[in-house]
Amino acid sequence: MTERIRLSDHFTYKKLFQFVLPSIVMMVFISIYGIVDGFFVSNFAGEMPFAALNLIYPFIMILGAVGFMLGTGGNAAVSKLLGEGDGKMANRVFSMLIYATLIIGGVLALIGILFVRPIAELLASAEKNLSESERAQLIEYCVIYARIILSALPMFMIQNAFQGFFVTAEKPRLGLYVTIGAGVTNILLDLLFVAGFQGGLVGAAIATALSQCIGGALPLFYFFRKNDSLLRLGKTKFQGKIFLDICINGMSELMTNISMSVVTILFNMQLMRYIGIQGVSAYGIMMYIGFIFIAVFIGYSIGSAPIIGYHFGAENQTELKNILRKSAISLTIAGVVMTLLCVMFAKPLSRIFVPDDRELLQLTIEGLRLYSLGFLLSGLNIFASSFFTALSNGVISLVISFFRTFLFQVVAVLLLPLIWGVNGIWLASVVAELFTLFLSVWLIYWKRKKYGYL
Numbered sequence: 001m002t003e004r005i006r007l008s009d010h011f012t013y014k015k016l017f018q019f020v021l022p023s024i025v026m027m028v029f030i031s032i033y034g035i036v037d038g039f040f041v042s043n044f045a046g047e048m049p050f051a052a053l054n055l056i057y058p059f060i061m062i063l064g065a066v067g068f069m070l071g072t073g074g075n076a077a078v079s080k081l082l083g084e085g086d087g088k089m090a091n092r093v094f095s096m097l098i099y100a101t102l103i104i105g106g107v108l109a110l111i112g113i114l115f116v117r118p119i120a121e122l123l124a125s126a127e128k129n130l131s132e133s134e135r136a137q138l139i140e141y142c143v144i145y146a147r148i149i150l151s152a153l154p155m156f157m158i159q160n161a162f163q164g165f166f167v168t169a170e171k172p173r174l175g176l177y178v179t180i181g182a183g184v185t186n187i188l189l190d191l192l193f194v195a196g197f198q199g200g201l202v203g204a205a206i207a208t209a210l211s212q213c214i215g216g217a218l219p220l221f222y223f224f225r226k227n228d229s230l231l232r233l234g235k236t237k238f239q240g241k242i243f244l245d246i247c248i249n250g251m252s253e254l255m256t257n258i259s260m261s262v263v264t265i266l267f268n269m270q271l272m273r274y275i276g277i278q279g280v281s282a283y284g285i286m287m288y289i290g291f292i293f294i295a296v297f298i299g300y301s302i303g304s305a306p307i308i309g310y311h312f313g314a315e316n317q318t319e320l321k322n323i324l325r326k327s328a329i330s331l332t333i334a335g336v337v338m339t340l341l342c343v344m345f346a347k348p349l350s351r352i353f354v355p356d357d358r359e360l361l362q363l364t365i366e367g368l369r370l371y372s373l374g375f376l377l378s379g380l381n382i383f384a385s386s387f388f389t390a391l392s393n394g395v396i397s398l399v400i401s402f403f404r405t406f407l408f409q410v411v412a413v414l415l416l417p418l419i420w421g422v423n424g425i426w427l428a429s430v431v432a433e434l435f436t437l438f439l440s441v442w443l444i445y446w447k448r449k450k451y452g453y454l
Contacts, residue, residue: 006170007310010319016326020303022172026179027299028292035288036187040194041204042353049201051277052141054284055123055268058261060149063108065257067157070101073250075164076390079306082230083313094165095236101161105154112150117143123265141201148205155216162219168306169229182215249394252385252401259406266413267425274422282364285353286371293338297379301386308390317452324453331379342372370426377433384440391451396443403439408432
C-alpha cells in the first residue's frame with residue numbers, strides 16, 4: 001500500500017509528482033467529459049446546434065466562475081489554517097464556504113435563466129450571413145441549452161470548489177474518483193440521449209446537468225459523514241471578514257474565468273466578422289482540444305496550491321523555495337512536450353469533431369497549430385497566479401490573471417487581425433502569454449524577500 005503523502009512532508013520530484021498527479025488526471029478528465037457535449041452535438045446534431053453551444057457556453061462559465069473563486073480562495077485560507085495547527089477553525093471556514101457556494105449558485109442560476117435570451121440575441125447579432133429565421137433558430141438553441149445547464153449551476157459550482165478541497169483534505173485520489181464517476185455518467189447519458197434517442201442539443205444539456213449533480217452530490221455526502229480526512233462539513237456561522245478576504249484572495253480565479261469567457265465572446269465576434277459561423281465552430285474545436293492540454297497545468301496548480309499554503313502558514317521558506325524551483329522546471333518541460341504533441345497531432349485531434357467538412361477541418365488544423373504555441377508559456381503563468389493565491393496574496397494573483405486572460409488578450413485579438421488577418425486571431429493568445437510571462441517573472445522576483453522563496 002502506497003504511503004500517504006502529507007502536506008507537511010518535504011517534496012522530492014517523485015513525491016511532488018505523486019501528490020499532484022490525481023489533480024492533473026482529474027482536471028484532464030473534467031476537460032474530456034466537458035467536451036463530450038461538443039463531440040456528440042457536432043457529430044449527431046449538426047453545425048447550427050454546435051455553433052449555439054460554443055456561442056452561449058462562455059456566458060454559463062461566467063456565472064459558474066464564482067465557484068472557482070470561492071474554492072481557490074477558500075483552499076488558501078483552509079490550508080494556511082491547517083499549517084498553523086488550527087484544524088477546528090479550518091473546518092468551520094470550509095463548511096461556511098460550501099454552504100455559501102450553494103446559496104450563491106441558486107441565486108446566479110435564477111439570474112442566468114431570466115436573462116439568457118437577451119444575452120443570446122446580443123451574441124448572435126454579430127453574424128451577418130444568417131437569415132432572420134436562421135438567427136432565430138440559433139438564439140433558440142442557445143436559450144434552451146443554457147437554461148437546462150443553469151438549472152444545475154449550484155452543484156456545478158460546489159463541484160468546482162471541492163476539486164481543491166479534496167487535495168487540502170489529503171484525499172486527492174478520492175477527488176479523482178468522484179470526477180471519473182461524474183464524467184462517465186456524462187458520457188453514458190450522451191450516448192443514450194444524443195446518439196440513442198437523437199435528443200440533439202437538449203439531450204446533451206440534460207446529460208451534462210445530471211453529471212454535474214453527481215459531481216457535486218458525492219463530495220457533499222463524503223464530507224458530511226465521519227471520515228479520516230482533514231476536513232468535514234458541520235456546524236458553522238457566517239464570518240463576513242473571513243468570507244470577504246477569501247473572495248479577494250480568490251478574485252484572480254474569478255477574473256480568469258470571467259475574462260476567458262468574455263474574451264471567448266470577443267474572439268467569436270471577430271471570427272463572425274472575418275469568417276462567419278465556421279470560424280466560431282473552428283475556434284470552439286480548438287478550445288475543446290486546448291482544454292485538455294491546459295488542464296494539465298491547472299491540475300498541477302490545484303494539486304500544489306495546498307502544499308504552498310500549508311508551508312506558508314508553517315513559515316517553512318525552505319520548502320517554498322523547493323516547490324517553486326521544481327514547479328518551474330517541471331512546467332517548462334511539460335509546456336514543450338505538449339506544444340509538440342499538439343502541433344504533430346493537430347489533424348487527428350481536429351477530425352474527432354470534423355469528420356466530413358474539409359473546409360472546416362483545414363481551418364481548424366491551421367488555427368490549432370498556431371494557437372498551441374501558447375502552451376509553451378501558459379503553464380508557468382497559470383502556476384504563477386496560483387502560487388500567489390496560495391500565499392494569500394490575491395492582489396498579485398489578480399494582476400497576473402487580469403493581464404493574462406483579459407487585457408493582453410483583448411489588445412491582441414483586436415490589433416493582430418489588422419496585420420495578419422485570421423492568423424492574428426489564432427496568435428492572440430500566444431502573444432498574451434508571452435507578455436504575461438515577462439510580468440510573472442518580474443513579480444516573483446519583486447516579492448522574493450517578503451516570502452523568502454528565492
